[in-house]
Amino acid sequence: MTPAAELLMAALPPLTFSTHQVVISAVLQPTYDVGGDAFDYAVDGPRARVVVLDAMGRGLTAGLTSAATMAAIRAARRAAGDLPAMARAADRALTDQFADARFVTGLLAELNVEQGVVQYLNAGHPLPILFRDGRAIKTLTGGRRTPLGVRHQDGEVGAEQFHPGDRLLIYTDGVTEAYDRDGARFGTERLTDLAESCMADRLPPPETLRRLAYTVIEHQGGTPSDDATLMLLEWSAEAAARTQP
Ligand SMILES: [Mn+2]
Numbered sequence: 106m107t108p109a110a111e112l113l114m115a116a117l118p119p120l121t122f123s124t125h126q127v128v129i130s131a132v133l134q135p136t137y138d139v140g141g142d143a144f145d146y147a148v149d150g151p152r153a154r155v156v157v158l159d160a161m162g163r164g165l166t167a168g169l170t171s172a173a174t175m176a177a178i179r180a181a182r183r184a185a186g187d188l189p190a191m192a193r194a195a196d197r198a199l200t201d202q203f204a205d206a207r208f209v210t211g212l213l214a215e216l217n218v219e220q221g222v223v224q225y226l227n228a229g230h231p232l233p234i235l236f237r238d239g240r241a242i243k244t245l246t247g248g249r250r251t252p253l254g255v256r257h258q259d260g261e262v263g264a265e266q267f268h269p270g271d272r273l274l275i276y277t278d279g280v281t282e283a284y285d286r287d288g289a290r291f292g293t294e295r296l297t298d299l300a301e302s303c304m305a306d307r308l309p310p311p312e313t314l315r316r317l318a319y320t321v322i323e324h325q326g327g328t329p330s331d332d333a334t335l336m337l338l339e340w341s342a343e344a345a346a347r348t349q350p
Pocket residue numbers: 140159277278279331332
């Protein structure tokens with residue numbers, strides 16, 4: 106692995122975390138020269154917070170950009186910052202630490218595990234998909250702001266009421282923008298259909314993501330051109346019992 110990949114991989118949390126109220130699972134399929142994807146999460150009392158990032162650029166630059174962004178977001182979270190404060194901390198880190206312009210797209214979300222309310226900010230990131238009863242019912246289109254690293258006026262935070270068993274699929278563009286040899290995009294429809302079929306088979310979140318990531322790689326003929334990251338956030342009283350494949 107490259108130094109950038111080592112730095113980033115060492116900073117990532119375990120791939121799956123579960124309590125009796127929530128399951129968070131992620132996969133990050135890196136390219137050989139690092140596309141700059143990263144993910145993070147923390148469960149603190151009633152709040153489960155997740156972050157998926159994709160730094161623009163490649164190699165050491167993208168890896169360092171992503172690592173600095175993740176560190177800034179973690180520090181803001183530990184200082185009891187809300188989602189806009191976490192995004193502002195990332196903006197500041199990117200503009201203060203680097204002389205050149207560095208941008209990171211990101212999805213930051215907070216689930217209240219008692220109430221099922223999800224708040225989220227979308228900094229130029231692909232739209233997350235909400236699954237209910239195993240069907241994709243909508244994409245979350247609120248909470249839009251500029252990519253992290255671009256000066257920004259605080260706007261509205263997106264909000265969504267989860268039902269028990271709801272799952273939110275968050276992913277980077279390395280998933281949907283994966284092309285096969287004939288130039289066909291992987292796309293959101295393929296992603297959604299496959300996720301629904303895994304859910305119909307009642308597969309646990311880690312196995313669902315493993316199959317999705319494998320299918321993305323297979324689509325590209327085994328040579329990915331960008332990092333591909335997928336995360337599932339599931340609000341469920343019994344999902345924790347299903348995190349073991
Ligand atoms: Mn990407």
